[in-house]
Amino acid sequence: xxxxxxxxxxxxSRYVAPLLSVDAVLFTYHDEQVKVLVVxxxxxxxxxxxxxxxxxxDEDADDSLDDxxxxxxxxxxxxxxxxxxQLRTFGNSSRDKRGWSVTVVYTALIAHQSCAPLIxxxxxxxxxxxxxxxxHELAFDHGMILQAAIARLRQxxxxxxxxxxxxxxxxxxxxxxxxxxALLGKxxxxxSFRRRIEQADLLIETGFKQSVSGRPATLYRLKPGxxxxxxxxNLEQ
Amino acid sequence: xxxxxxxxxxxxSRYVAPLLSVDAVLFTYHDEQVKVLVVxxxxxxxxxxxxxxxxxxDEDADDSLDDxxxxxxxxxxxxxxxxxxQLRTFGNSSRDKRGWSVTVVYTALIAHQSCAPLIxxxxxxxxxxxxxxxxHELAFDHGMILQAAIARLRQxxxxxxxxxxxxxxxxxxxxxxxxxxALLGKxxxxxSFRRRIEQADLLIETGFKQSVSGRPATLYRLKPGxxxxxxxxNLEQ
DNA sequence: GTCAATAGTGGCTAACAGACACTAATAAGT
DNA sequence: ACTTATTAGTGTCTGTTAGCCACTATTGAC
Numbered sequence: 001x002x003x004x005x006x007x008x009x010x011x012x013s014r015y016v017a018p019l020l021s022v023d024a025v026l027f028t029y030h031d032e033q034v035k036v037l038v039v040x041x042x043x044x045x046x047x048x049x050x051x052x053x054x055x056x057x058d059e060d061a062d063d064s065l066d067d068x069x070x071x072x073x074x075x076x077x078x079x080x081x082x083x084x085x086q087l088r089t090f091g092n093s094s095r096d097k098r099g100w101s102v103t104v105v106y107t108a109l110i111a112h113q114s115c116a117p118l119i120x121x122x123x124x125x126x127x128x129x130x131x132x133x134x135x136h137e138l139a140f141d142h143g144m145i146l147q148a149a150i151a152r153l154r155q156x157x158x159x160x161x162x163x164x165x166x167x168x169x170x171x172x173x174x175x176x177x178x179x180x181x182a183l184l185g186k187x188x189x190x191x192s193f194r195r196r197i198e199q200a201d202l203l204i205e206t207g208f209k210q211s212v213s214g215r216p217a218t219l220y221r222l223k224p225g226x227x228x229x230x231x232x233x234n235l236e237q
Numbered sequence: 238x239x240x241x242x243x244x245x246x247x248x249x250s251r252y253v254a255p256l257l258s259v260d261a262v263l264f265t266y267h268d269e270q271v272k273v274l275v276v277x278x279x280x281x282x283x284x285x286x287x288x289x290x291x292x293x294x295d296e297d298a299d300d301s302l303d304d305x306x307x308x309x310x311x312x313x314x315x316x317x318x319x320x321x322x323q324l325r326t327f328g329n330s331s332r333d334k335r336g337w338s339v340t341v342v343y344t345a346l347i348a349h350q351s352c353a354p355l356i357x358x359x360x361x362x363x364x365x366x367x368x369x370x371x372x373h374e375l376a377f378d379h380g381m382i383l384q385a386a387i388a389r390l391r392q393x394x395x396x397x398x399x400x401x402x403x404x405x406x407x408x409x410x411x412x413x414x415x416x417x418x419a420l421l422g423k424x425x426x427x428x429s430f431r432r433r434i435e436q437a438d439l440l441i442e443t444g445f446k447q448s449v450s451g452r453p454a455t456l457y458r459l460k461p462g463x464x465x466x467x468x469x470x471n472l473e474q
Numbered sequence: 475g476t477c478a479a480t481a482g483t484g485g486c487t488a489a490c491a492g493a494c495a496c497t498a499a500t501a502a503g504t
Numbered sequence: 505a506c507t508t509a510t511t512a513g514t515g516t517c518t519g520t521t522a523g524c525c526a527c528t529a530t531t532g533a534c
Contacts, residue, residue, distance in 0.1 A: 010335050017257045018294055020339060057255055057328070059337045064329035089326045089341045091294070092301035098247050100296045102257060102341070104326045174512070192491050194513075199490085214511025215499040233490065233521095234469045411481070429522050431482075436521085451480025452530040470490095470521065 018091065019101040022068045023054030023142070025149035026081065028127065029166040029179045030112035035127040036146060038138065039076060042124065045097050046139035052146070053125070054103065069106045076125050077115035081108035083165035083227055087149050095141045107149050109165035150183075157183040158234040161202055162227050172209050172217035173197070188235060202226040255328065256338040259305045260291030260379070262386035263318065265364065266403040266416045267349035272364040273383060275375065276313060279361065282334050283376035289383070290362070291340065306343045313362050314352035318345035320402035320464055324386050332378045344386050346402035387420075394420040395471040398439055399464050407443050409454035410434065425472060433470075439463040 026037040038050040053076045055068070062068045066084065073081050084106055091102030112127070119125050128136065130150055137143065156162045157180045164176055177193050197203065203220035210216055263274040275287040290313045292305070299305045303321065310318050321343055328339030349364070356362050365373065367387055374380065393399045394417045401413055414430050434440065440457035447453055 017254045018296065019252070020254045020257055056252075057337065057339075059255065059330065063331075065326065065339065086325055088323055089302065091341065093296065094300075100294065102294075102302065104328065104339070104341075172512085189492055189494090190512090191493080191514080196490080211500055211511070213501060213509080215513075217512055232471045232474070236492075237469070409481085426523055426525090427481090428483080428524080433521080448480070448531055450478080450532065452482080454481055473523075 019096060019098060021054055021056055021101065021103045022065060022072065022106070023052040023103050023145065024069050024073055024081075024106045024108050025052060025087065025146055026073060026077070026108045026110060027149075027153060027166055028110050028112040028115075029163075029182065030116075030127065032178065032182065033129040033131060034166070034179070034182045035112075035129050036133070036149075037076065037119070037125060038128050038136075040124045041139055049139035050128070050136060051139035052105075052142045065104055066106075069108070073108055073110075076119070077110065078118040079110070079114050081110045081165075083109040083162065087145075087152060090141060090145060103145075105145055105149070107153060109162065111166065111168045113168055154183050158237060159231045160227070160229060161197060161222070164222055165227065170206055170219045170221055172219055174217050192235065196231055200229055200231065202229055256333060256335060258291055258293055258338070258340045259302060259309065259343070260289040260340050260382065261306050261310055261318075261343045261345050262289060262324065262383060263310060263314070263345045263347060264386075264390060264403055265347050265349040265352075266400075266419065267353075267364065269415065269419065270366040270368060271403070271416070271419045272349075272366050273370070273386075274313065274356070274362060275365050275373075276362045277360075278376055286376040287365070287373060288376035289342075289379045302341055303343075306345065310345055310347075313356075314347065315355040316347070316351050318347045318402075320346040320399065324382075324389060327378060327382060340382075342382055342386070344390060346399070348403065348405045350405055391420050395474060396468045397464070397466060398434060398459070401459055402464065407456045407458055409446055409456055411454055429472065433468055437466055437468065439466055 024037075028035050028037070037053055039053045041047050041049050041051050053072055055072050057065070057068050058071070062071060065086075069084060070080055073084075085108075087105045087107045089102060089104045091100075093100045095101055095103075119127065130146075133143070133146060138146065153163065161176065163179045163183060164171065166179055167175055173194055176197075177188060177190065180193070181188055202223055203226070204223055206219045206221050208216045209219050261274075265272050265274070274290055276290045278284050278286050278288050290309055292309050294302070294305050295308070299308060302323075306321060307317055310321075322345075324342040324344045326339060326341045328337075330337045332338055332340075356364065367383075370380070370383060375383065390400065398413065400416045400420060401408065403416055404412055410431055413434075414425060414427065417430070418425055439460055440463070441460055443456045443458050445453045446456050
């Protein structure tokens, strides 16, 4: 049998594959806190519990797993997340009562303001501060997944400016530093923080922000590709 | 309907999920070269082509995706790989002619000597030097996957001693440096390389290696957890 | 004993993070 | 207008660690 004959006779429905889903850990920054989007499950299993936004691949609508996550995030927030990166895939026999299941998990970052209007009007999705996560039990193994996502983003705060994607398009260096500090749970040296960003030439100056009180800060926008840049040296851990 | 009733009525075979497989990029070091295990495909599709070792989840035999990879590597090499880490999951509609498919890819490292006997006796698996990969077309998107795995391992050579897992249990620092240099494709500073490993206290001295020519080198073994250690500062890129 | 080869060290320089005091620019109060 | 509080941003010194490269150490071959 040659390959075309094989493909013609191939019937995928004969093979029972593990349940495959895609989930997103969507971070933002608001009110001095790093927050994560959780949605209330409307259906069984784990109905009523808070869970990560996610779902199944739509073979007609999605060309790739990235498409699936993007679609799911747009469904919940109304906008496309400007930063998306695969975290890890979790697959075992016990994480879902329906049987052996696999979920491909992504980390995504978005500015709070760009999706706040939609989320505030729906009752099945909300931002949860990462500091209060311990108080809430999430569906499936999503609590553990969230911890893994936070650990990774925390690491990135030490050697990249990826956390900038939790801020609006234009942001100030003090704002960015406060995001990093919220992630790391401790203050950073202002000078060290600013120096390395300046040396790496990752930002474009766009103007000045009127101050609430005190000297106004310079507004910046990320240069294209700034999210991929990694510093050779970590900040102190 | 409550959850137990839902679960009792749930029939997974009604849902056609994308084809799910697991693949491994298994690295080793031998004859001054970093090599990758490839296996010849005995069945359609892409019959006869070289591909990454991998396969499907066996829901009875495997409790987790990690189990699946471990099992697949043991099938090909006869031994369990001492280092295993998820690389990334690739999923789209075009990578497999059978339709929408997803593969969870792992990077694994193993000492050449620990599996050479088995591999040399079989004709459907062989070590391919990464330097000659460009000359061989691999099945599916495995060529691209391999490039991603190499890029990641190369990064790790700059800030960890993970490449040590391509060497036997006991190895010398000059041997380890040669692995890193083979990965990076350029020489490293001997003093810088040794100094950081000594400072991080990652190795246990076990004796001396009789020299082929020249002064004998000290043999070391990895301390437990040494693979998870990351240096705060990268070697020069 | 000398030489070739490889292992391992000493010690200087350069780059960059930490620390912290300093200056700069704004709003509010008098 | 001046003072003060507040936040933004800089100057500059110290400490750590990688780059560099010359040096010493230990072996086998002759």
